[in-house]
Structures are given as structure tokens and as C-alpha cells.
Amino acid sequence: MSPINSPTGAWLDPEEEDAPTYGTRRKANKQPKQVARAGVAKQSFESNPDVQRWLSETSEAEGHKAPFAPESLVGRRDGAWVLSSLTHFYEQDLIVDVLREVKSGKEATVFCCSGGTGADHDLLAAKIYRPRMFRSLSNDAQYREGRVVRNESGKNVKLSGKGVPSRGSAKGRAFQISSWIEYEYATQQLAYGLGVRTPRLYSQTGNGLLMEYLGDAGQVAPRLSEIEVGRGEAQDLLDSLVESIALLLSGHRIHGDLSVYNILVWDSQAYIIDFAQAVDPRHGDGARALLARDVARVASALAPFGARIDAPAVADRLWWDYLQ
Numbered sequence: 045m046s047p048i049n050s051p052t053g054a055w056l057d058p059e060e061e062d063a064p065t066y067g068t069r070r071k072a073n074k075q076p077k078q079v080a081r082a083g084v085a086k087q088s089f090e091s092n093p094d095v096q097r098w099l100s101e102t103s104e105a106e107g108h109k110a111p112f113a114p115e116s117l118v119g120r121r122d123g124a125w126v127l128s129s130l131t132h133f134y135e136q137d138l139i140v141d142v143l144r145e146v147k148s149g150k151e152a153t154v155f156c157c158s159g160g161t162g163a164d165h166d167l168l169a170a171k172i173y174r175p176r177m178f179r180s181l182s183n184d185a186q187y188r189e190g191r192v193v194r195n196e197s198g199k200n201v202k203l204s205g206k207g208v209p210s211r212g213s214a215k216g217r218a219f220q221i222s223s224w225i226e227y228e229y230a231t232q233q234l235a236y237g238l239g240v241r242t243p244r245l246y247s248q249t250g251n252g253l254l255m256e257y258l259g260d261a262g263q264v265a266p267r268l269s270e271i272e273v274g275r276g277e278a279q280d281l282l283d284s285l286v287e288s289i290a291l292l293l294s295g296h297r298i299h300g301d302l303s304v305y306n307i308l309v310w311d312s313q314a315y316i317i318d319f320a321q322a323v324d325p326r327h328g329d330g331a332r333a334l335l336a337r338d339v340a341r342v343a344s345a346l347a348p349f350g351a352r353i354d355a356p357a358v359a360d361r362l363w364w365d366y367l368q
Contacts, residue, residue: 109135114142116155126153126172129252133170137162138246138254142170146264150174156257156264163246167257173225174251228320229253231297235319238295240288242316258310268314268345269304275350281314282351285342286358288316289335293366297322298331302338304345325366332363 112134117123133139139157146169147154155170229248232255236242243256258265273281285307292299299322306318325331336359343355 116142116144122153122174125174125251126155129172129249130155130157130170132249133157133168133247133252133254134160136160136247139163139168139170143167146259156259157254165244165256167259167261168246169243169255169257171253171255172251224320225251225253227322228318231319231322232317234295234297235288235292235316238291240291240316241284241313242288242319258308258315265308265310265315267305268307268309271309273309273346273349277312278346278349278351280312281309282342282346282353285314285316286339286353286362288314289338289342290362290365292316292322293325293335293362296324296326298325298335299338300334302341304341307342307345332359335359335363 112127112131114127114130117126117130120126130139130142137160140160141158143156143158145153146156152171152173155172157168157170159165159168225248229245232242232253233245236244243258246254246256248254268281285302289299289302297319299316299319301318301321302316306316308315308317323331323334325335336356339353339359339362340355343351343353343358
């Protein structure tokens with residue numbers, strides 16, 4: 045789904061209080077907030093006629109299946125935005141229902157979904173990005189350096205080079221969202237193929253990713269920041285994370301932002317997620333420093349539980365092995 049743009053080209057976030065619903069336009073002069081009349085129930089965002097019309101048109105464009113209307117999204121202000129991606133997964137027979145929201149952050153919300161006939165897992169995780177994610181990416185130059193994407197003409201161009209819309213325009217910000225998410229999808233697919241322990245991906249569309257769900261019907265896999273482990277298990281987790289960093293590096297990628305918040309632990313195994321800021325060490329001057337930081341962070345996270353490595357020495361070894 046494309047981001048919402050105003051008639052003047054201004055970027056509009058569907059989560060903002062004064063953002064227009066789908067199929068409407070923001071008026072030039074903001075109108076005073078209307079107060080509900082006594083005895084008249086306030087309608088939910090999802091019940092807006094324009095939203096319903098848009099959802100109907102989207103459903104017709106997607107195919108001929110019964111409309112996808114998960115009850116868990118009813119009443120959400122961002123319901124139509126979320127549904128725009130989830131409907132695509134539904135039409136692919138990958139999901140049949142949205143069970144619940146499991147995690148929400150500044151950049152994205154993750155939903156637990158029931159797997160469909162096209163999936164090999166009973167539960168899948170749908171990660172839906174918000175347009176506002178790029179408000180927190182103002183200092184992302186070191187991650188964008190040398191990154192190659194396809195522009196509207198289908199040509200490969202550097203994300204910061206010619207042929208890419210200006211980041212200061214609505215078109216440029218929309219292009220940045222699309223390229224950023226597509227890059228994350230491609231990098232996680234690469235990582236999975238290299239043997240890095242990460243959730244298996246199923247599909248990507250617009251502002252959403254669909255992947256294997258880590259957890260069970262009762263709980264989602266906790267972040268590394270949320271668990272306590274014994275010394276032996278901590279060392280095993282640390283060793284496996286270093287192995288995953290090495291495997292990813294062999295595919296010309298460095299995660300670049302590893303922390304206790306994007307490592308999940310399930311069945312005594314550590315899984316790496318959130319690859320949007322991964323870098324290609326063949327481009328740019330900061331790759332080695334990012335590699336060293338990733339190794340140092342995982343070592344520091346598991347040190348309180350007795351796990352030990354010489355992080356600087358390990359990072360140097362990984363880098364020199366990569367250069368051979």
C-alpha cells in the first residue's frame with residue numbers, strides 16, 4: 045500500500061490524530077474538532093464509509109476470496125493501514141486470521157497470525173511498518189552507504205545516488221520506505237539461506253513482512269533482554285551468535301545493530317531479527333567498526349551469566365578471515 049499524501053505533497057501518517065481516513069483529503073484549513081452529540085455513539089475508524097469502500101476495492105483487486113476482516117483489528121485507528129498488507133498475505137493463502145498484537149515499537153507492530161494452507165507453520169508473524177519509522181532514521185547514512193536498490197524505471201541505483209527521489213519530498217520518503225523494507229526482506233532471506241538462525245520469511249508487500257512465528261499459542265519468544273540463563277546455556281548462546289555473525293559476513297553482510305532487543309531466544313536457541321540496517325562490508329568505511337560493535341554487544345549481553353569471549357580478538361579474526 046502506498047503512503048497517504050496530501051494535495052500539497054505533504055507526508056501524512058495514518059496514526060496521527062488529524063490524518064485523513066482513506067479516500068478523503070485533508071482540508072486546507074483545519075476544522076475545529078467536532079464534539080459527539082449526546083446519545084450518539086462514536087463510530088470506530090474501521091466503520092468509516094470511505095475506509096470500507098477502500099477495503100472493498102482492495103479486496104476486489106486482490107482476488108475473489110471472501111473479504112478478510114479479522115476481529116482483532118476492529119476499532120484500531122490504523123486498522124486499514126495494517127489490513128492493506130495483511131490482505132495480501134491472506135490472498136496468498138498464507139494466513140487465515142490475525143490472533144493478536146504481540147509487540148509494538150516506534151517503527152513497527154508485530155501480529156501473531158494463524159497460518160493458511162500455503163504456509164508450513166501453524167503460526168506466522170506479520171511485521172507491519174509505520175510511515176513514522178523514518179523520523180527515527182535521520183542518522184542512517186552509514187547504513188545507506190553503497191546500498192543498491194531499483195528505482196521506478198527498474199534500474200539498479202545507489203540509494204544515495206542519482207535516479208533516486210529526494211528524501212525531502214513525499215515521493216522520496218515513500219521510495220525510501222519501500223526500498224528499506226525490501227532490503228530488509230532480501231537480507232533476512234540471504235541470512236536464512238546462509239544458515240544464520242533467523243525466522244524463515246514467507247512474503248513481503250508494501251509496508252509488511254510475513255515470517256515464521258517464534259513462540260507458541262500462549263507466548264511469543266522473549267528478547268534476550270527478557271531472560272536469565274545458566275552459565276552453560278549462556279556460553280552456547282554466545283557461541284551460536286558469533287557463528288551467525290560469521291555466516292552473515294560470509295554473505296557480505298554485517299547486521300550493524302545487534303542488541304538484546306533484536307535477538308529472540310526460543311527452545312534454547314538465539315534467533316537474530318531486524319536486518320533493515322545491515323551493511324555490505326564491500327562498500328563504505330564503517331563496516332569493520334559495526335562488526336566489532338555487534339560482537340561486543342552480544343558478548344556484553346551474556347557476560348552477566350558467565351559467558352566469555354575476547355570480543356575485540358574475535359571481531360579481528362572474523363574480519364581478517366573475511367578478507368582472505
